[in-house]
Each structure stands twice: as structure tokens, then as C-alpha cells.
Amino acid sequence: MSSHHIVREDQEPALIIANGASCDPELLGQLLEWSPLVIVLDAAMERVMQLDIKVDVLLGDFDRGFDPQYYQEKQYPLEIVVAPNQDKTDLEKAFDYLCQRKIPAVNVVWATGKRADHTITNLTSMVPYRDKLKIVIIDDHSKVFLLPRRFEKWYEANTTISLIPVGKVVGIDSENLFYPLKKDHLIIGYKTGSSNHVASDGLVVIEHTDGDLLLMECKD
Template sequence: MSSHHIVRDDQEPALIIANGASCNPELLGQLLEWSPLVIVLDAAMERVMKLDIKVDVLLGDFDRNFDANYYKEKQYPIEIVHTPDQNKTDLEKAFDYLHKRNIPAVNVVWATGRRTDHTITNLTNIVRYREKLKIVILDDYSKVFLLPKKFEKWYTANTPISLIPIGHVTGIQSENLFYPLQNDSLTIGYRTGSSNHVIKDGIVLVQHEQGDLLMMECTD
């Protein structure tokens, strides 16, 4: 595993390593290679260090016999950010940290799997940062991000795509999806746009009028 980063430009997406299920080492290595800043949540730090990854920022509430000097020695230089606020998850605190540093985008790994409550919280809480950060959550099977009101992207035919509403989403229009949406509404728990796919190579268009809509680019 690469322990350093090539890019040192705050306009490149940062990388947050949370404490869910590990992803494929190849995916993690690709993200590390292009990340100017690597943030690790405190509960994952020991797992990350075993992979010989150089960490730039260690962040969390440090409520488990935390020894700052140990990490300062093992990961020098490292910034240690104590965030004791119990009203937010450590992942949200990492998002706040990036926003304060004016870093516009972040990739997140190890944020899904293991505890289901953490997975659901991590995926849904990104809507709170719509105006602050471009957030992409990745694992071995999915790439998840919040859609703007109008979204266009080129995809290959048969790419699996799911459109998952956070709450209630109205006025949804799509082009080049096998199950078309024409001024439709989706509501979590009642009707979602799960397991759709791209018809042909080309642009997929998704528009919606109101609400928060997650795009999930999936692989089996």
C-alpha cells in the first residue's frame, strides 16, 4: 500500500477513511495516490496504520484511552483534531473540518458495511452538506453521491444505477434509463428508483424539482 500522495493541491478531493467495512486495497490505493489530504477517524486509526498509510489528520472524540504522543511519533507530521461534540458523528465532524479549510470535495471509504445504523447515517447525512462539500462515498460495490437538480453524465450501456430519495423527491425526469421517470415522485420506504440501468452508451440525464436524491452507481 502506498504510504504517500502524489498530489498536493487542495482543489483535489481529500480522502476520509471511516470505520466501516474495508474496501478492496486496489480501490484504496487509487484514492490515496491522488488525495492531497488523508483524514482518518479515530476508531479506524489502528486498522489504517497496519496498512502502512501516511495519515495527515487524525480526527475524533478520542474516548478510548487515546495517546496523542504515540500517533505523533508514528505518523509525524500529523495534525490531531479533537472533536468532542456528541451531537455529530465523527464523519460529519470531518466534513466540517474540510469545509473550514475551504476544501471543496472529498471521497469517503470504509463508511458502509459492518454496523447498519452507521451505514444509513453516513449515506443520508451527506444531504446536510449540499452547499458545502461535494461528497462521494465509495465501497467495492457502489459509488454514492447527492445529485444536483440537473445531472448529466456519460455511461456505458447496462451500467446499474439506483436513484434513492432521502425523504420525498418530486418532479423527477430521466433519459437513457431502462425504467424511465417522467415527472415522477420517489419516497424512501415506499417507492425508490433502485436497480435501474443505462439503456445505451451515452449521456444519462436525471432532473428533479424538489428534495434530496442520491445517485448510486453500482456493480455486482
């Protein structure tokens, strides 16, 4: 797999490669094609090195005997960011790093699958960054992102869309979903908007008045 192109950082999202289940190499290649900055989290570097990817930043707490300096020469120039704070995950630390660099958007791969606790934590970790960073978590079956108060996007008919609340979300209205929501609410663990789909080719509009709502574009 070839290294990524050099493009301006304000044109395309950065890319974070976490340490969950691998995605399809073709998907990874598409994301790498125009990513101006590639960040690898901790021991995922061992797997990434097998894919001939040029990495810009290696970030993590580097516990369990992992030696980041081993990759310094192999990936020169490589920035190594030691982030020992145990109150945050390595993914959250990577989000903080991007915010500090004033990079506005990021795609994340290898953040789902494997351990369920890691998957849930990674998906919900987007919430504190609502106003700081546009985050999209992508795997072979889903694209997940946090919705603004009003969301509009064109979709093909029958595209699967799941609306998953983080906590409680109220005042939800939708247009062009097969199962419409009108002044509705969703509560994680009690009522979610899983496995809805687009009614017809055209614009989907989703609004909510309060709470944090994840949209998942899904395919089997």
C-alpha cells in the first residue's frame, strides 16, 4: 500500500489508525490517498508497518513494553507523541493533539471490532469534541458521526441509517426516513433509532433540540 499524498491540512481530514479490527485494504487506501496527516495509535504501529504506509505521528502511552523509538528510523521523519494521561484513551489524546494543531476534521479507522468496551468508548468519545473537531469513524460496514442540531444530506433510497443517542436526545424531527420521527425522543438502552432507512432518493433532514445523537450510515 502506497504512502499518502502531500496535501494542505485545511483541505482534507487527517487520518487516525487505531488498534481495533482492520478494515478492508481498499477502504484504507482510499482514505490514505488524500490524508495530509496520518496518526497511528500505540501498538497498532506493529500492524501498520506491514502495510507500507507512511506515518507522520505515533501517539500513545506506550505501556506494556512497547518501544516507539524502534520506528523512528524506519518512518523518518516521525513525530513521537508520548501521552501518559490514564484518564483518557489514546484516541481521545489523538483528538486533543489535532485540536492543538487546529486541524478541523479527521477520519478514524480500526476503531471498532475486537473488544466491545473499546468500540463503545471510541464511538461515544466524539461527544466532547462536538464544537472542536469534525470526527467520522469508519469501518467496512458503517460510517459514524455526531449530528449537528440540524443535518441535511442527499441519500439514495433504502440507504440504512441508524440514529443512536448518547444518553437522552429530545425534540427529534426527520424528513424522508421510512420510519419518521416527529417531536420524538431517544434514550440509549430504552429506545433507539436503529435500522431506519431512506424513503426515497433525495434530501434527508434530521433535527433535534437537545442531546447528542450519532448517525450511522450502515451496510451489510
